[in-house]
Amino acid sequence: MKKVLVFLMTAIMACSLLLTGCGGEEKKAEPAKVLRVGTEPAFAPFEFPKEGSSELTGFDVELIQAIGKQLGYKVEVSGMGFDALIPALNAGNIDAAIAGMTITDERKKAVTFSDPYYTSGLIVMVKKDNAAVKSIDDLKGKRIAAQIGTTGEMKARSVEGATVTTFNTQDEAALELKNGGVDAVIGDLPVMEYYLAKGGNKFAMTVGEKMEAEQYGIAVKKDSKLAAELNKGMEELKKNGEFDKLYKKWFGEAKK
Structure with missing residues (x-):
């Protein structure tokens, strides 16, 4: 009798584990996509540290954060020297660079730019x-x-x-x-x-x-499809009025 009870208890526990592991399994939340962004943090009002903090703010910083949110990215912004941004992109250390970077023919040989934003x-x-x-x-x-x-x-x-x-x-x-x-x-x-x-x-x-x-643009690795994705996010911000709000906040008037 004891053997039967032990067998039944073991069977019940096994079924419980199977149900927990299979049909009753809770779906794990997918990790957020991360957009690693580089900037040169001494270029106010585009990017600079908040007063009394190492956290960065400015038009560029808030713009890329808004674009990232629109596209479902978690945006991580890190500061570095301006001349280190393009090498960091090409090395794969960052996914995008926003730093008041002028779109030039010379730079376009090394990186791909988003549409101009300023x-x-x-x-x-x-x-x-x-x-x-x-x-x-x-x-x-x-x-x-x-x-x-x-x-x-x-x-x-x-x-x-x-x-x-x-x-x-x-x-x-x-x-x-x-x-x-x-x-x-x-x-x-x-x-x-x-x-x-x-x-x-x-x-x-x-x-x-x-x-x-x-014209300033957001730089990504040469021929990266991310440029088109960033353009899509920026276009949505322009349609819903968020771009104009940011522009007015930092420059005192809506973009003309």
Whole structure:
């Protein structure tokens, strides 16, 4: 009798385990898709650390987060030097780069870009007491600072006889101007304007006209299908009004 009871108990437990493992099995939640994004975290108002925090914010950061949410991605943003972004993409260390990166023919040889999401341009910044420089034409033979790997550096190197010094960030280039190490800085207009608005106007000003309208894009690995996916997400944000909300938040007006 005891053997029969033991047998029955064993059979019941076995069935219970089978039911738990098969018909009664709960479906496990699929892990979220992760979008690894690289940026250069000293390019306000596009990307910069929140005050008192290492967490990044800015137009670019919030835009890629919104695109990722639209597409069902968990977005992980990490900071690195601007000149390290394209090598990181090609090495597979990140999936996308958003960092106020101008779409150029040279860069398109190495990466694939999304559709443009912002139109910028270059400007010259000098000290307020520098009456001799009124435009880029007055920088021949002068000392110019720019952020390394940017179109600002490219423009600076096109100036006849100029001595060009590059820095990891545009803020560092501006500090060199403040300390008298250079005569001017060439960089992206919206970044210069933000810098001046945040206190840089105490010693510096921009001069001349905006140069060379430039379009920013999100870079992905060469020929990656991710570019089309990002375009789809961005288009949805434009349709539902979220893109305009972000643009107005960071630039004071809706995108024209």
